[in-house]
Each structure stands twice: as C-alpha cells, then as structure tokens.
Amino acid sequence: MGFNSLTFLIFFLPIFLAVFFLTPKKYRRLIILIGSILFYFNSGLFNGILIILISFANYLLSIFITKDSKYKNILFFLTIILNISILCFFKYNGSLLLPLGISFYIFNNISYIVDVKIKKILPEKNLLNYLTYSMLFCHVTMGPITSYESINNNLNNLNPELNNIYSGFMRFLNGLIKKVLIADNLGLLYNAIMNSAHPSSPLYLLGLITFALQLYLDFSSYSDMAIGLGKMLGINYPENFDHPYLAESITDFWRRWHITLSNFFKQYVYFPMGGSKVSKWRHVFNLLVVWLLTGMWHGNTLNFLIWGLYYFIIITIEKYFLLERMKKLPSFFRHLYVIVILLFGYIFFSIKDFDDIINFIKILFSFDISNTNFIFYLKENLILLLAAILLCLRIPNKLTKLLENNKVFSIINIIIHILLFILVIAYIVSGSYSPFLYNSF
C-alpha cells in the first residue's frame, strides 16, 4: 500500500484522517500506532512481525545499555551489530524479498540506540511509544530518516494547527501529482529507451537525463508526501531535498540530495571517526568508509560499490583541489560540471550488470547519430520532460509565492489541482501504478 496506491488514497487515508481528527488529542498517538500497524501489515505478515521484533529488541536493549554494568559497552556494540546484521542478511541474500522499508527503519533504530548511548536522550520506557516511532507509516517505508527525539516530541503533542493541516495536504497532493503524472511516466520513457533495439549516443544520453529526472522526482515526491502527511498530523519532518540539480559542486549536491541519509552517515559514522579534523590521510580514509557504506546501503550489487567509490574520488578531489579553483569559474560551467558528473554517475546507479554498463558506455561515447530514434522519444515526451525539468528548478515555488494573493490565479490553481487529482486517479486506474524507486534500496 504505497502512498500512490488506490487502497491508500481512497480508503486508508480518508478513514485514518477522519478517525484521527475525531479522536481526543491524548489518544491520537494510539490512532497513529494502529494506523501504522494496519498500513505496515498490509505488506505482509512476515514483514509486520519482523519490524515489531526488531523494534522490541532495540527497545529492550536500549534500557540495558543505560544500566550501569561492565557489559554495557559490549552490549551497545552488539546491538549495533545485530541491527546491521539483520539489514545485511535481508539486503545481501538475493533470494529473499526485501522487507518493506528495512533500510530506513533499521537506520532509525540505530540512530535511537546511539542517541541513548551518548546520553542525548533517555531510553523510552513505553514500548508502544517506541513502536509508534519505529513503525510510523509516514516514514517507515522510505524515510525521512529521523531522530527519536524530534519525532517523540511531536508525538507527545499531536495538535496540528489548521493552516498546517491545509498546507500539509497541499504538499502531499503536489507530491502525489509529481509522482504519478511525472515520475512514473519518466520511468516508462526510461524503460522504453533502455529496451530500444536500436540504441545510439543521443538516445542513451536522453535515457540518462530521463533517469536523473525520474530518480529525483520519484524520491522527492515521496518525501513531499511523507512530509505533508506528517505536517497534517502535527509531526515535523526534516527536508530531504533542496533542489539538488541546482548544486554548484558535487560536495554541494550531496548537501541537497537525500539530506537525512547524508546526515545520518555524517552524524553516526563520519564525525565519530574524526571527520575532517584529523590527518589528511585519515580524512581521506574516513571519506572512503562513508562512501563505501553509502554505496552498499543502496544495493547489494557491485555497481553500487563502484558508484560509491566514484563519489568518494570526486568528493576527495573537490575537497583537496577542485573546490577552491572552481570558485573562479562562471556559474554556468560549475552547473555543467555537476550535471555531467551526475549523469555519468547514474550509469553505475541504474545498471546492475557489469557487461551492460560497459556496453552502455561504449554506445554512449560512440557518437553515432545515424539512428534518429531519440527524436521520436523526445517528441513524444517533450512536454513531460519540460515539466520534469521545471520541477527541478526554483521557478514553480517562486511563481506560486508571487501569485498566491492573486484571486484569479487562486481560482485557476484550485481548478488545475482538482483536474490533476482526477487525472492522477485515472493514471493509477489505468494500471500505471509503480512503486517508488527507493523502495528497493
């Protein structure tokens, strides 16, 4: 039951919201827990039992970790290893279906355990409270990865202001439209290109651009929906994206892309290892560890490791050499540099098989333009691609802000959104439903 499924949109969400708002404030946390259990168990009984067992184990261990005993450090490390082992077991055992959201909820559990260990927070005494954090349907499948402290503070006072309910809903609706009308159609285009019998340089370039747009719009639309839902319930989630394709360096890009994951690695891996406040070689080593982990987190195939190494190399070069020199470049060239690096990187991100990667690169750089298939795909999808590019820029937000007090614009805005919402339902009914890309990470 993804956020973009009819089960969720037509049944789960309206019923859940109605019950939530009709329930007195102090019981709303319980409603969220019940809703989350229903939501999560819909993905399968095994998945549901697994997440409850993992949450329960972390809940118990967090209490023991804070007890004064000589074993508490060992216990802490064992807890971390337990979490990572479970994640690795499911991620690297190719024959098993990945339990929904495990890459995300395990990280939430780890962040909780570490926060308890470093005494940032006290261990939660109420199991149900902890379970609500661990299973919360807004973030359980694909993040944002959050700290226990921030979510728990919100859960203690679930009383959203009216304007937050409205704007949260708008955020959710816009995310839904973005996912179903733009990202999913980009996905269809990407698949058509990759399955084309007559590939060529421009076709594969178009494929890479399409993938870049799809990945961002798919994941950021999910984040919009999660953040919007949270806002409606009175839960404040951190932002996950900040116009990443407008970055002016790769270092900058990773500050704007999947921010909560980058922060997790920064906070729980990079900084504890000393970050950049160590010797030069140690710093490079720290970066290597973080990027290998980032690559491994995304998938169990070799290509993701290469992808991680690729960014390790580029970030290291930037930090020690390029960043200073790039400042003198006109901003156009900095953008161009970022786009080129990103597009090339997506080859390793989107194609799993090594031979296929080599083949793709060969064709991409063959500069053979005798085949004009790409013109057909470009023509068929011109409006889609333009809309997708527009959504990567700041223009839509700026424009809405500028016109938000204009009466005519407001009426048009309402009409367009309603039409788009009906169109979204039409698309889902037409069978174009496809799960979010990051579901598989």
Next chain:
Amino acid sequence: MKEVVNKILLILTFCITIFFSVMFIVTKKETFSYEENRYLSNFELGNIESYINDHFPFRSILISLKNKFEVSIGKTLINDVYIGKEGYLIPTFTNSNNKDLIIDTINNFSLNKNVDVMIIPDSILINEDKLYYHLPVSEESEINYLYSKLKNTNNIDVVNSLKLENDKNNNMYFKSDHHWTTYGAFIAYQEYLKNKDIKSVLQDDFNIVTVSKNFKGTSSSKILGFSLEENIDLFLNDNSLTVEYVYEKQTTSSLYNLEYLNKKDKYSLFLDNNHALIKVSNNSINSNNSIVLIKNSYANSFVPFIVNNYKYTYIIDLRYYGNSVSEFINSNNINDVLILYNLNNLYSDMSIIKLK
C-alpha cells in the same frame, strides 16, 4: 488567500475521494470487462490493489480520460499502440531475441517435407503511411531475414501484394484490431494459389456479406476512448462443409460461429476462435487432397478460402496442440503443409517452437 485555497482544495479532494470510495462500495462488481476484453481480478487478500483497480467506479471513463490527455500533450504511442491517421490504431511490432530458435525449429521440421511458409506482415508495415512521426518499422527486413534463413521451405512473400492492394482500398487490416480483414486474407490466398500453380479465383466468385458494423477490436481495448466501429465482411459461397473440432468432439457445417457477433471479441467468429485441431472436409470436392495448416489466429480468416481447394483441411494451433505434427502428417497422408503466422505473434507467443 493561500490558506483559503489550500482549505478549498482539501475539502474538494476529500469529497472526490469519498465519492469514489462510496461508489466503489455500492457499485456491482463485474467479472468481465467488455471494453477491455478481459476478466477482472477477484477479491483476494494479497491482491486488494488490483481488485480495487479493476472494479474502480467509472474505470473506462477514467482510462479514456487519461488517453485523451496523453494525446493532447503530443503522445501518439500509448500502451504499445500507435494512434494513427484516419482512426487507425496500430499495434507496435516487438522484435525477438529468439529468432534462431524459430528458424532452427522450422528448418528441422521441414527437412524432407514439402512445407510452405507464409509470414504475414502486420498492419504497422502495410499501413505505415497512416502513422504520424514514428519509430522505424523493421518488419519487412525481418521477414526477409527469416525467409533467407529458412532453407528447406518454400517461402511465399505476401508483403508486396498486400501493400499494392492496400494502396487501392485501404482495407487489408482492421483499424482497431491487430488482425487482417478477410480482404487481406483473400490477397494472401491468391498469392498462395499463384505459388502452388492452382487456378486462381476472383473476389466476384464469392458473395461478400457484412455481418457486423460495430466491430471494435483488440487495439481499441488497449486504448479506450479512440476507436471507430468497423465492418466485418465474410466471403461466402455454397460449398458443403463438415467442420470437426477434433478434441472437443463437435461437428458443425459452418466455419463461422456467429454467436460472437454479440460479444466484444467478434474476430473470434472465424472458426470459433482458436482450437488445438480442426478438420474441415469439403464435400463438394471429389479428389482426396489434403493440407495441414500450422497457424495462429491470423489464419482463422484464411481458412474459409483454402478449404475451397482441398478435400481435407487440418488446422493445428500449436498453442494448444501438444503432439508431433510430423507424425500427424505421416499418418494422415497429407499432401501440403502450410505454416501461416503473422510476424508479431510469431515472435511474441513463440508457440512455433513446439513444432516437431
């Protein structure tokens, strides 16, 4: 103002949502979709999403809406069907990676036999001029490639004659279906007779009767909201036939099951859709000559012609027939063997590899 807009949108969307969920609950659940020509999913716990999807209120209107929207933003290729000029809905051609397997199968089968092969091009090749800007159509080179590799068979080319004839009347293929019309099948029949040195027949030798004026074919099921209604014409004559559905143990005197005229899937009226083995005896013929037709559904509208030249016509559909065709040929003293497939289905269903 912003807050008011958001509030109105929340309320409106909520109303639309409730409307759909109430409609979903109160509407009667069909088991079959006439427009889409397929069975709808049943309620199962692990399958709730596709159940809701299939039984969603106003489903076909919503799908039409989606298609109309896509066309309005410049799309011409939807759900593997091109929206062409003059109401043509033309399925795309899907290439195959298993050509060698098909070639080997036919080459092995036809060793020491007299086998004719007719690979029928699809509408996309013959009606390429009806397409707007489109991907290159490679069907002709595909057929030529297959023919160049099929060493032991007599390969009959029908591309040119279909093209020529289509230029005159534009009636070789349905606009809304992936099949050819009886006119297309007739051209192939003439081509076959020419090739076998049998006296040719003319269109005037038949009594052409329009049995349906509201046929909407498979392509129209794939893109709701765009189809025209078309005629189905039959070429009739007064032969006396015995049509035997061998495994079903049923016998009739007609090649047509006109009950299908009341259904969506009207092309199935030819030979009562697809069966493993059908034997047609032409009681008006005195000689004892016989033919085995190894075929897919394209041949169903070809059969009414070929039965005029053979005492016994055996029609084998490899999707359902599991036995050895070679043994069948030997034990029934068959004179001619014809493999008749349209290219797209030859590649996509791969039933031909069961040929032995």
